[in-house]
Amino acid sequence: xxxxxxxxxxxxxxxxxxxxxxxxxxxxxxxxxxxxxxxxxxxxxxxxxxxxxxxxxxxxxxxxxxxxxxxxxxxxxxxxxxxxxxxxxxxxxxxxxxxxxxxxxxxxxxxxxxxxxxxxxxxxxxxxxxxxxxxxxxxxxxxxxxxxxxxxxxxxxxxxxxxxxxxxxxxxxxxxxxxxxxxxxxxxxxxxxxxxxxxxxxxxxxxxxxxxxxxxxxxxxxxxxxxxxxxxxxxxxxxxxxxxxxxxxxxxxxxxxxxxxxxxxxxxxxxxxxxxxxxxxxxxxxxxxxxxxxxxxxxxxxxxxxxxxxxxxxxxxxxxxxxxxxxxxx
Amino acid sequence: xxxxxxxxxxxxxxxxxxxxxxxxxxxxxxxxxxxxxxxxxxxxxxxxxxxxxxxxxxxxxxxxxxxxxxxxxxxxxxxxxxxxxxxxxxxxxxxxxxxxxxxxxxxxxxxxxxxxxxxxxxxxxxxxxxxxxxxxxxxxxxxxxxxxxxxxxxxxxxxxxxxxxxxxxxxxxxxxxxxxxxxxxxxxxxxxxxxxxxxxxxxxxxxxxxxxxxxxxxxxxxxxxxxxxxxxxxxxxxxxxxxxxxxxxxxxxxxxxxxxxxxxxxxxxxxxxxxxxxxxxxxxxxxxxxxxxxxxxxxxxxxxxxxxxxxxxxxxxxxxxxxxxxxxxx
DNA sequence: CTGAAAGCGCTTACAG
DNA sequence: CTGAAAGCGCTTACAG
Numbered sequence: 001x002x003x004x005x006x007x008x009x010x011x012x013x014x015x016x017x018x019x020x021x022x023x024x025x026x027x028x029x030x031x032x033x034x035x036x037x038x039x040x041x042x043x044x045x046x047x048x049x050x051x052x053x054x055x056x057x058x059x060x061x062x063x064x065x066x067x068x069x070x071x072x073x074x075x076x077x078x079x080x081x082x083x084x085x086x087x088x089x090x091x092x093x094x095x096x097x098x099x100x101x102x103x104x105x106x107x108x109x110x111x112x113x114x115x116x117x118x119x120x121x122x123x124x125x126x127x128x129x130x131x132x133x134x135x136x137x138x139x140x141x142x143x144x145x146x147x148x149x150x151x152x153x154x155x156x157x158x159x160x161x162x163x164x165x166x167x168x169x170x171x172x173x174x175x176x177x178x179x180x181x182x183x184x185x186x187x188x189x190x191x192x193x194x195x196x197x198x199x200x201x202x203x204x205x206x207x208x209x210x211x212x213x214x215x216x217x218x219x220x221x222x223x224x225x226x227x228x229x230x231x232x233x234x235x236x237x238x239x240x241x242x243x244x245x246x247x248x249x250x251x252x253x254x255x256x257x258x259x260x261x262x263x264x265x266x267x268x269x270x271x272x273x274x275x276x277x278x279x280x281x282x283x284x285x286x287x288x289x290x291x292x293x294x295x296x297x298x299x300x301x302x303x304x305x306x307x308x309x310x311x312x313x314x315x316x317x318x319x320x321x322x323x324x325x326x327x328x329x330x
Numbered sequence: 331x332x333x334x335x336x337x338x339x340x341x342x343x344x345x346x347x348x349x350x351x352x353x354x355x356x357x358x359x360x361x362x363x364x365x366x367x368x369x370x371x372x373x374x375x376x377x378x379x380x381x382x383x384x385x386x387x388x389x390x391x392x393x394x395x396x397x398x399x400x401x402x403x404x405x406x407x408x409x410x411x412x413x414x415x416x417x418x419x420x421x422x423x424x425x426x427x428x429x430x431x432x433x434x435x436x437x438x439x440x441x442x443x444x445x446x447x448x449x450x451x452x453x454x455x456x457x458x459x460x461x462x463x464x465x466x467x468x469x470x471x472x473x474x475x476x477x478x479x480x481x482x483x484x485x486x487x488x489x490x491x492x493x494x495x496x497x498x499x500x501x502x503x504x505x506x507x508x509x510x511x512x513x514x515x516x517x518x519x520x521x522x523x524x525x526x527x528x529x530x531x532x533x534x535x536x537x538x539x540x541x542x543x544x545x546x547x548x549x550x551x552x553x554x555x556x557x558x559x560x561x562x563x564x565x566x567x568x569x570x571x572x573x574x575x576x577x578x579x580x581x582x583x584x585x586x587x588x589x590x591x592x593x594x595x596x597x598x599x600x601x602x603x604x605x606x607x608x609x610x611x612x613x614x615x616x617x618x619x620x621x622x623x624x625x626x627x628x629x630x631x632x633x634x635x636x637x638x639x640x641x642x643x644x645x646x647x648x649x650x651x652x653x654x655x656x657x658x659x660x
Numbered sequence: 661c662t663g664a665a666a667g668c669g670c671t672t673a674c675a676g
Numbered sequence: 677c678t679g680a681a682a683g684c685g686c687t688t689a690c691a692g
Contacts, residue, residue, distance in 0.1 A: 011663045016687060026661060048442040049383045050685035053668050074404035081424055090422050094411055112378040278610040341679045346671060356677055380669035383684045
């Protein structure tokens with residue numbers, strides 16, 4: 001800016017006004033043009049850091065997910081970055097690896113960089129950090145997960161209803177001994193899936209039995225699935241349908257029962273959260289609950305921008321419906 | 331900093347020295363401790379923007395890929411962010427959507443934010459923009475693709491050799507009429523695959539025939555594959571093996587020939603770049619060329635940091651070998 | 661219509 | 677051992 005001002009023979013103030021299209025009607029048109037031309041000629045690039053320092057707006061948002069290489073999050077990230085870009089925002093990102101500590105560290109780094117807001121898929125134990133963000137009045141919106149005890153913005157799946165509808169569908173189809181295999185976790189959004197499963201059974205007069213639900217840690221899924229599935233199939237009378245908590249679990253389960261010789265859906269119906277691409281060629285394509293990822297991303301960024309720009313203090317707690325995609329497995 | 335200085339009764343200069351652990355042995359230990367305690371007490375957060383403005387180092391790098399939701403890139407992004415974080419760098423990212431224009435825009439945005447360096451998966455036509463970066467002496471390293479005419483850092487697959495080895499393997503297995511289905515593009519790294527394919531045939535005394543190679547645009551893959559595969563299978567004598575340029579193409583091709591009733595690998599052997607998860611349950615698991623994604627990401631960030639920090643002007647042009655994973659399809 | 665000046669939150673060469 | 681002061685590249689209230 002100094003160089004431009006010098007070359008044109010004006011103050012940097014004028015250069016700033018012109019280049020930011022301010023006070024347009026009060027500035028000599030020819031002079032303004034000359035300033036613009038000179039800026040182009042010198043290949044002038046505004047230093048966004050200096051700008052941000054002065055204006056106290058970094059035009060930057062931070063995105064913290066548990067694993068950016070997970071298609072679930074990378075699909076959301078894609079949308080978020082795109083929409084942010086359209087609104088002149090740049091996105092910083094990081095993976096928390098399901099560690100609340102790592103997540104907090106990332107958030108701190110981003111805060112030091114003066115992000116205007118954060119989008120977070122919080123891990124177990126993130127409550128404290130989120131409360132801190134609230135105290136510092138840093139706008140943020142949670143995605144995928146949230147904490148019912150915390151008054152925060154969030155955009156998530158209506159997991160209760162999704163599981164409820166899945167089980168209702170199975171009941172409609174005549175299955176009555178419906179088991180569930182899901183992840184072992186304290187995260188509320190996953191508990192909701194179990195509640196939805198149980199709620200649907202109860203509403204049809206079936207008492208959910210604890211033995212029908214298996215919770216296993218994601219890390220040990222590969223070794224635990226055969227054992228757990230064997231248990232469910234060993235019950236008398238046998239389970240005739242399973243609701244799976246994730247595509248990974250569904251993949252392992254189907255491969256296991258396929259190896260055992262059970263037929264889908266005759267011997268066992270399968271319904272899962274999220275699509276299982278690895279089973280594309282399975283003779284019975286798997287019915288699944290599709291999460292509206294693009295919409296989740298779009299809403300998350302929209303809620304955040306609203307909060308940031310309009311200093312909106314209104315809480316947005318959005319639960320999106322899953323789409324039940326029916327195929328041969330049910 | 332002002333608040334801390336005031337509260338302790340020292341200058342901000344001293345606060346800065348203490349908080350950055352500078353001149354440790356020249357500063358009164360007790361005073362230093364008091365400053366640190368006060369910083370913690372006031373929940374002091376250094377403003378990284380101000381720091382960067384002063385030091386002319388933003389500790390920020392930009393990552394531009396064609397699509398962050400593509401597992402290929404999201405896996406690399408995961409590593410890059412992690413390694414960057416370990417070196418105190420923060421990552422800005424964006425998707426270029428294979429548009430050189432969008433890529434240039436993102437680069438401009440990142441440059442205005444004073445990134446210390448860039449990692450780019452360049453699209454067709456990116457040469458000009460890359461030359462610009464060189465003129466401005468902004469450190470960058472290309473991933474996945476590169477331009478042979480440009481003297482830039484890059485980390486990519488040795489596509490020639492990968493294709494060469496794939497075809498050599500097929501020849502070793504007794505296949506002689508080997509076709510190739512690949513993407514239609516001007517990008518050098520994809521051309522290399524064709525050259526490798528042709529080179530392997532020639533070295534075994536087989537003249538590559540133009541009819542044996544089909545190039546189709548990724549967008550029309552779904553509709554074009556059946557037609558193209560039919561052509562290859564319609565040749566007399568028939569093709570007995572196919573090298574596929576990507577997992578998407580392989581997926582579509584296998585499903586098509588499966589529907590036609592051809593047996594793999596008896597009627598037709600299949601070998602592809604990248605793993606095809608959607609064919610997990612196919613009776614003949616597909617042999618593939620595995621790209622070392624974590625290593626690519628790690629090397630990319632390493633080369634970039636080297637260039638940035640040690641002001642390294644040495645060119646790093648790295649071609650990584652693919653791993654030929656042999657399964658039943660060949 | 662235009663400019664001088666202060667200030668955003670830091671760092672650092674220099675002086676003492 | 678510590679501080680006064682300049683300056684990074686911008687913006688903007690104020691004066692004229």
